[in-house]
Amino acid sequence: xxxxxxxxxxxxxxxxxxxxxxxxxxxxALQPRLLRYLRVVGCDDPDxxxxxxxxxxxxxxHRFSGGEEDFRRWLFTIGRHRAVDAARARARRPVGPSSVGxxxxxxxxxxxxxxxxGMSIQHAVALLTGxxxxxxxxxALRVIAGLDTPDxxxxxxxxxxxxxxxxHRGLKTLAADPSVQALAHRTAASGSGARPPAAGPSPRRAxxxxxxxxxxxxx
Amino acid sequence: xxxxxxDGAASADPGIDQLFRILTAGPTRNELAGExxxxxxxxxxxxxxxxxxxxxxxxxxxxxxPAVAxxxPAVAKGTTVPIPVGRPATxxxxxxxxxxxxxxxxxxxxxxxxxxxxxxAAAAYASALPAPVQDLAHKVLGIVGVPAxxxxxxxxxxxxxxxxxxxxxxxxxxxxxxxxxQTAKASPSPHAHASPTASLSxxxxxxxxxxxxxxxxxxxxxxxxxxxxxxxxxxxxxxxGVTVTLVERLAGHPFWHVAGTGQTTSGGNVAIAAKPLxxxxxxxxxxxxxxxxxxVLITVRPQVTVVLTESSALRDxxxxxxxxxxxGNVVWLQVQSASGSWINVRSKRLTAAGTTWFSLSRQxxxxxxxxxxxxxxxxxxxxxxxxxxxxxxx
Numbered sequence: 175x176x177x178x179x180x181x182x183x184x185x186x187x188x189x190x191x192x193x194x195x196x197x198x199x200x201x202x203a204l205q206p207r208l209l210r211y212l213r214v215v216g217c218d219d220p221d222x223x224x225x226x227x228x229x230x231x232x233x234x235x236h237r238f239s240g241g242e243e244d245f246r247r248w249l250f251t252i253g254r255h256r257a258v259d260a261a262r263a264r265a266r267r268p269v270g271p272s273s274v275g276x277x278x279x280x281x282x283x284x285x286x287x288x289x290x291x292g293m294s295i296q297h298a299v300a301l302l303t304g305x306x307x308x309x310x311x312x313x314a315l316r317v318i319a320g321l322d323t324p325d326x327x328x329x330x331x332x333x334x335x336x337x338x339x340x341x342h343r344g345l346k347t348l349a350a351d352p353s354v355q356a357l358a359h360r361t362a363a364s365g366s367g368a369r370p371p372a373a374g375p376s377p378r379r380a381x382x383x384x385x386x387x388x389x390x391x392x393x
Numbered sequence: 394x395x396x397x398x399x400d401g402a403a404s405a406d407p408g409i410d411q412l413f414r415i416l417t418a419g420p421t422r423n424e425l426a427g428e429x430x431x432x433x434x435x436x437x438x439x440x441x442x443x444x445x446x447x448x449x450x451x452x453x454x455x456x457x458x459p460a461v462a463x464x465x466p467a468v469a470k471g472t473t474v475p476i477p478v479g480r481p482a483t484x485x486x487x488x489x490x491x492x493x494x495x496x497x498x499x500x501x502x503x504x505x506x507x508x509x510x511x512x513x514a515a516a517a518y519a520s521a522l523p524a525p526v527q528d529l530a531h532k533v534l535g536i537v538g539v540p541a542x543x544x545x546x547x548x549x550x551x552x553x554x555x556x557x558x559x560x561x562x563x564x565x566x567x568x569x570x571x572x573x574x575q576t577a578k579a580s581p582s583p584h585a586h587a588s589p590t591a592s593l594s595x596x597x598x599x600x601x602x603x604x605x606x607x608x609x610x611x612x613x614x615x616x617x618x619x620x621x622x623x624x625x626x627x628x629x630x631x632x633x634g635v636t637v638t639l640v641e642r643l644a645g646h647p648f649w650h651v652a653g654t655g656q657t658t659s660g661g662n663v664a665i666a667a668k669p670l671x672x673x674x675x676x677x678x679x680x681x682x683x684x685x686x687x688x689v690l691i692t693v694r695p696q697v698t699v700v701l702t703e704s705s706a707l708r709d710x711x712x713x714x715x716x717x718x719x720x721g722n723v724v725w726l727q728v729q730s731a732s733g734s735w736i737n738v739r740s741k742r743l744t745a746a747g748t749t750w751f752s753l754s755r756q757x758x759x760x761x762x763x764x765x766x767x768x769x770x771x772x773x774x775x776x777x778x779x780x781x782x783x784x785x786x787x
Contacts, residue, residue, distance in 0.1 A: 192439050194432060194435060194436065194439075197431075197432070197435045197439070198428065198431070198432060198435075201428065201431045201435075202420065202425060202428070205420070205424060205425065205427075205431070206419070206420035206421065206424040206425070207417070209424050210416060210424075221427065221646075221647040222642070222647065222649075224647055225427070225430070225431075225434070225647040225648045225649070228431060228434065229434060229438065229648075232434065232435050232438045232439055233438055235439070294415050294418075295415055295416070295418060295421060297415075298412055298415040298416045299416070301412065302416070317413050317416055317417065318416050318417065320417070345406075345409060348408075348409055348412060349406045349408060349409055354406070354408035354409060354411075354412050355408055356408075357407075357408040357411040357412055358406060358407040358408030358409075358411065359408075
């Protein structure tokens with residue numbers, strides 16, 4: 175994300191001046207992450223909520239000033255509020271059988287697309303949804319949205335300390351998941367990417383303390 | 394990545410690292426499917442961006458962070474990031490007030506009294522006061538034209554909803570509570586009572602507005618015009634004369650588009666036809682103020698036709714043609730069993746022209762009834778073709 179900063183800063187400046195190409199650059203860079211975040215927080219219709227989010231962004235973009243990080247923070251804050259609104263609306267208007275979301279159909283029938291388009295991302299998102307709500311949202315905002323801990327705390331209305339605890343616990347739970355362990359083994363076996371297991375003891379390996387991640391380390 | 398979270402601590406888990414790499418991986422095809430719609434939305438809504446005047450008019454920066462009011466972040470659950478317009482609320486204003494001389498305080502107090510009295514009078518003229526207060530205002534100021542509460546509202550029991558017009562309905566949109574921009578839109582206009590939607594203030598028009606949407610058929614043949622029926626009610630009573638907008642979201646597209654408009658009848662009913670549908674779509678009805686109905690999903694079934702022709706003495710050719718299906722869609726050749734159920738035999742994908750074919754052994758399929766079933770995708774429902782019977786080899 176950091177490597178994109180300069181490019182997106184420029185795109186943001188152009189989008190703010192009404193430049194379509196600039197807006198598209200922003201949209202292409204952030205829409206996937208916004209969708210993934212919305213899925214983690216349990217949105218029934220992430221595409222719909224994302225479109226509402228971008229609509230508000232576009233309407234208010236002329237009043238925005240700041241860099242790419244500021245924009246990201248703003249975008250995900252709006253996205254979160256739209257997701258909360260959507261959840262409330264859904265709770266007050268129980269959905270009948272005729273208003274099943276299109277995404278349900280998509281999940282049921284676009285098997286080949288799911289395979290081609292990245293089952294692994296869906297699986298990864300599903301792993302986050304297995305966390306508690308606070309932990310999932312903290313990890314999603316920190317990792318998917320790429321926000322720092324104070325920003326996450328501000329968006330979630332919590333203290334930075336509480337976010338660190340949520341991140342710490344969330345990471346611990348994720349590390350204990352067999353799917354994540356399998357990922358670690360696969361990574362180690364392929365010899366690519368992350369360091370080999372021996373170099374960085376996982377909390378779940380024998381002989382290590384599963385609680386050795388200190389809160390200070392989580393930020 | 395987890396080492397980023399842990400400040401590069403050696404405890405970073407390779408599995409977590411890999412998981413985070415996946416979560417932050419590049420976009421998938423589906424995630425960027427709505428690009429064209431996003432661009433259209435930008436074009437439709439970015440008017441103020443291109444206007445230097447607009448930019449100048451709103452110099453206050455969102456600055457990427459939630460607005461800060463009175464020193465505390467103004468972000469709350471369920472609310473939108475407030476976007477300050479004009480001078481932010483800071484303690485500067487307080488300092489200036491402290492420095493005002495005493496006569497200014499007196500003038501300020503006098504102005505406040507005038508504002509309150511004036512505002513009350515204006516509200517009385519607009520019949521915007523609770524019924525008892527409105528009646529009192531009528532007694533005092535009736536000579537200069539202030540109406541009694543019943544002049545505009547009919548019977549009692551409607552106060553508090555007076556002059557709401559479409560904006561007054563916004564409160565029934567749970568998704569809009571606390572949304573500054575929406576709230577601004579929902580502010581009752583001084584002329585609201587004269588708007589075409591004044592019938593919302595009918596004698597029985599109390600309580601939140603409820604906009605329901607339905608379709609006589611949620612499962613239609615491709616190319617058919619869907620008709621969405623709606624009803625706008627308040628406390629179970631239909632609301633007449635409100636312009637209702639039908640919005641449509643085609644499958645796989647993230648944005649809503651206007652598909653038609655209509656006016657509610659005396660019973661609050663409206664029926665709006667959209668354009669012929671070639672793919673699945675969700676529809677909603679909307680009225681001004683941000684109120685919208687639940688979504689109605691219309692499933693479209695493409696047409697699938699099979700023609701059986703003799704290709705040789707031993708084989709038949711089953712040609713499959715479709716309308717409104719897409720390249721790559723899967724079709725299954727099905728055979729009817731003795732019990733009447735259909736059994737999938739083999740599958741193929743449609744060509745760009747929406748066609749494909751199956752070669753059938755007459756010996757194997759003799760006297761069997763076959764058809765082709767198009768598998769549903771996000772863009773359309775499943776559909777079955779006509780049937781054909783394979784004759785025994787001659």
